[in-house]
Amino acid sequence: MIHLSEEKRIDGRAADELRPITAKAGVVPRADGSAYFKIGKTEAYAAVYGPRNLFPRFLQDPEKGILRCRYNMMPFSGMGERVRPGGSRRSKEISMVTKKALLPVLDLQDFPNAVVDVFIELSQTDAGSRCAGICAAAIALADAGLSMKDLPVAVAVGKINDRIIADLNYDEEATEGEVADIPVTVLLRTGEITLLQMDGEVTKEQLMDALKMLKKVVPKIQKAQKDALKEKFKTFVENEEAR
């Protein structure tokens, strides 16, 4: 059994410390928008195609465009056990919550009968994969030039034995005792929450404390997302100056 000391967490982080983040925009050349987002050992790729023609026709919405999301873990991405390829009950659920987390920020009014496809692939997972997927998808959607009212940010908060922590890794999620894992997606400017799930048990006070901690850590993630997008278009300016 893993023992948790009071001050530091399993991997030596402070309670409100995030794992190191790497974000990049435009990693899939043929996609209309794409991104890579890595937080700790969890690694997500997102590719956006569209707005494009939607078939079969009965799925079309003449009022506005629709969004389709696909969350998928690669066969080798697990903790040593092979993840069976193809959809599972779990991936289907995460695909659905990802879509619901992203849809409120997107403006698809201008694209009747069309579809925007978001493909999220995880090449490596260490808890927090749906959050990493949503973060990557947010960058990819912006990279695709779609109209959005904000850049959504996702991260998990939770508790281990009455201690509130941010961005749980797998070892923490698997700790024996009272563990709660709460993945959240927020729109920072307005404070709206578009995804909130919970695995475990928390009291009302603990949930509020966890959300307070969330508020403190998300600006760091959003900064990484914004920097990734700006970096993609800045590179050439710097190249020019160096010449």
Place this chain on the structure above:
Amino acid sequence: MGKMLLSEKEIVVPGDIIAEGMNFIPGAGTFREGDNIIASKLGMISTSGSLIKLLPLSGKYMPKVGDTIICKVIDLSMSGWRVDTNSAYSAMLSIKEASSRYISRGADLTRYFRVGDYILTKIINVTSQKLVDLTMKGPGLRRLSAGIVISVNPSKVPRIIGKNGSMVSLIKQATNCSIVVGQNGLVWIQGNPKDQVKAISAIRKIEEEAHISGLTERMEKSLNGVAHSPKEYSSKETSVNVEFSEENQAGEEQSFE
């Protein structure tokens, strides 16, 4: 009093607050929320007077009335041709609009355009449900035979054309190619293979560096100076027409707005 929080030409991402105060007007790619003007797209800030808008850096083409675009014929029906517009919506070219001459009912439509042909055409109508109608009646509108069609970022098309077509004529002159730029992000290039490669790499260079000032001078230098080293861009090419037909060679004047 309101004030700009970010400066002209700065790159913004969705959700960025560009300015505060009621004395600014939100333009394309921005919206107002309370007192603030917020970016709704990835783009570059451009202001004129009190109007703030974003110049997009990416995104798909959206059909617009009056645009001259390059399309691929994808289907033939009784009443005309269905074409792919390189956007989310396909378009219809009716037999009435296909030629200045009368096409009788039941005529063999493949005599005009076949499936797979590329055409330079103009949008005459777009409905709220994005049904697009096209015409071939107009100067320069025709079938694009031979040559090669490449796809570029539609938001970079104005830079590839340049002021009054200055950039595209520069490339044409330097490479001896015939070039037609469609506003939907497809570019047709005809010339001998070596020149084509040169023209493609020039267009890719513009596409990459469109948002950096001094583009024209750099392009002049690289095109008229030492021959630009051809890069590998084959993965982005959408189609290569190998057959050379003699028809349609006349009328080399292209239209580009």
